Amino acid sequence: MSAQPNNPGGTPAIVPEGHVTVEIDGQSLVVPKGSMIIQAADKAGIPIPRFCYHEKLPIAANCRMCLVDVEKSPKPAPACATPVMDGMKVATRSEKALKFQRSVMEFLLINHPLDCPVCDQGGECELQDVSLGYGRSVSRFNERKRVVPDEDIGPLVATEMTRCIQCTRCVRFTADVAGTYELGGMYRGENLQIGTYDGKPLTTELSGNVVDVCPVGALTNKVFQFRARPWELTARESLGYHDAMGSNLFLHVRRGEVLRSVPRDNELVNECWLSDRDRYSHQGLYSADRAVKPLRKVNGEWQEVSWAEGLAAAKDILAANNGDDLGVLVHPSASNEEGALLARLASGLGTGNIDHRIQNRDFSDAATAEVFGLSLAEIEAADTIVVLGSNIRHELPLLHARLRKAQTTRNAKIHAINPVDFDFAFKLAGKQIVAPSKFVDALGNADLRQAVTGNAVLIVGGIAENHPQAAAIRAAARDFAAATGAKLCRIPQGANAVGLSRAGVLPAGKDVNAMLAQPRKAYALYGIEPGLDFADTAAARKALAGAQVVAFSQFACASTRDVADVILPIGALPEIDATLTNLDGREQSARAGGKLPGEAREGWRVLRALGGELALSGFEFTDLAGLRASLAPVTVNVSTSAATPVAGEGLEVASTAAIYRTDAVVRRALALQSHPLNAAPRIVLNSDDAARLQLVEGQMAKVGTDAGKATLPVVVDARVAAGSVWIESGHGATAPLGAARVTVVAA
DSSP: OOOEESSTTSSOOOOOTTEEEEEETTEEEEEETTOBHHHHHHHTTOOOOOSSOOTTSOOOOOSOTTEEEETTOSSOEETTTOBOOTTOEEESSSHHHHHHHHHHHHHHTSSOOOOGGGOTTTTSOHHHHHHHHHOOSSOSOOSOOOOOOOOOOOSSEEEOGGGOOOOOHHHHIIIIISOOOOOEEESOGGGOEEEOSSOOOOOOTTTTHHHHHOSSSSEEETTTTTSOOGGGOEEEEEEOOSSTTOOEEEEEEETTEEEEEEEOOBTTTTBTOOOHHHHHGGGGGGOTTBOOSOEEEETTEEEEOOHHHHHHHHHHHHHHTOGGGEEEEEOTTOOHHHHHHHHHHHHHTTOOOEEOOTTOOOOTTOOOOOOOSSOHHHHTTOSEEEEESOOHHHHSHHHHHHHHHHHHHHOOEEEEEESBOOOOSSOOSEEEEOOGGGHHHHHTOHHHHHHOOSSEEEEEOHHHHTSTTHHHHHHHHHHHHHHHOOEEEEOOSSTTHHHHHHHTOSOSSOOHHHHHHTTOSEEEEESOOTTTSSSSHHHHHHHHHTSEEEEEESBOOHHHHHHOSEEEEBOOGGGSOEEEEOTTSOEEEEOOOSOOOTTOBOHHHHHHHHHHHTTOTTOOOOSHHHHHHTOOOOOOOOOOOOOOOOOSSSEEEEEEEOTTOSSHHHHTOHHHHTSTTSOOSOEEEOHHHHHHTTOOTTOEEEEEOSSOEEEEEEEEOTTBOTTEEEEEESSTTTTTOOSSEEEEEEO
16 A cells, blocks of 8 residues: 655646545545555654554554544544545644544543553553653543453463553454454453453464554563563564574664564565564573583593684594595574585585485485475465465464465465364365375375466475475475466475575585484584484484584583584574575575673684684685675585385374474573473374274373384374374474384383
8 A cells, every 4th residue: 555645746646546635634645545544644654643553453443542633524533444535634633633632542541550660561662652742741530540350371471451451452463363362352341351261371373472562561571571671672683593484573682681582574574473483482592501612522521621622623523534424414594604614614524415404304306495486475365275294383383374364365265285184273175184195195186176276376394395205295296286387385494494505505425314324424513402303313313422523502402412522602593693595585684682602602603713724715704794705506416315115014103393392492492381382292193093002092102113212192183194193393202203104002
């Protein structure tokens, strides 16, 4: 929508079709027909006070703060809910309009506790700002103020509902954006209050956004509560790095400590929202096991050493085990700059054994991360959407929100092919709940292909991408897209999988599976928590245990200490300047926010120093600008390896990443670990399979493969496909189960 000044030079203006001419505060504007007064005013830069109106939420018109004076109208009109008409004249600052607005402001403050000095919203509160301009210095009401009891709605959002002015922004967010309908208005008249209907915590993966939309201090950030005042904080532009969307955000920092994250508007990526995973993960940066000094294992004991000694030890290991004896394994959230230097390091040491695809299992088609065939913004305009092998709500929470938006605003038809009938916040036009090995057949379903019409998109998620026969599924997805005209969107398995693929962090030699199945003499691990980050943890631990290992790590966790010989502490994304490339192929920059802990250093600095010690080419730059000037896409003739067969005994594994166990930082964010969506490790199977195996709900079962075994509680759920068992990765208890099939017996 646009509002353009009309007739600025005194000559008659041509009004485009579908537009009307209105006058606001004496300024003539041409605006789209059907626009609301407040929308036209906003686009023209004319301020109108408001509380309930939010451009991303449905109109409610219940705060009445935006009342304006419309010519020939006997009553004030709410600017947010009054459509413009041709020739309409509106006054937002006339004596009459100001009287309306001041009266509403006075009524809104009757019951407000006016506790700004102790309110977490103080200093960034819309109510404070508007009351300064429209409020009275003294209230004419001296009656007792009402008090509303607070609710505990979970570990992320704090409540002080006596401050609530019933704008219903939070209600509309949970209903219309998140789709969970968890908040609502209860009672009537002066007893109206906002809350949950059942007294349970919020379960939406986007719950932190109610803090952003709340115009007062009724809903605040529980993790940030009482930590700092807004004027003490410095904002740093950064990015979400826990999925491939690359949500734009600000880090709010005080004296080098990241105290909170808030969304940074970008309509092409995350709009104005932020997932809870990106919003609250900064807690994990301050875990007790953070790597803060270089460590070296001497006679089986860890010793703190200087950087010179740590780099020398790393140099000795890498120099003595170069060529095919060396493997380089990289976490897929590493930055473009780090990825480029790791590729140079591997090349300089004569090895093609470098890979970031640590969650993948099938490399027979040499597949790498690809840019989406349709951009995030364009997906909203799709007529038909097919989701293949993804719990999209957990894998990409904000893409899930866009799919819901496509359905609710454009009636998009959404189909799903999954091993579990996952809980989505939108209705499915069709679904096939089948074991992952049946995905290829499901894509060939004639009814599904006939249902794909118009502007269509096929979204392929982690269950498919990380399956032991992913190559066959990818081939079937390409065939489906070609036959139906759908745009193919394969979700990159890692925050910067696209960027690392472009940087050449791919194997010309052995891929990650081959490196672990045929152990190398030495490994360089970059940003990896070896006990939880690999698709096949058992194979990884076995291979690493028998080799010399240099770990560049943010955390000196138990699994890293078990396998490493040297640990070099590096910064996480919120602490470094870096670029990441998201699933749209958009290269985005993050600025250092938090202070590096202890003696930790930016990863690129550590790699530059190590490259210098090894006298390798490509490490001659002196600063980040010099490094970035040397970056260029790298083409790698990616090696292949045979696919793992799925045939055999046992139940087929449908593995998804637990929403708040996706990487080392998230796993250490205490508030996220307390969230209702963070379920305990378990195996989930349908009732028929449970009955056949003589298992019941809550019973402990032994789950095993040739590689490893685990004892887990049983959950019986009809949503799971027959012949499958659903397991969430990211837990220590499920880490040994990195196989295509598992046997399940009563413990």
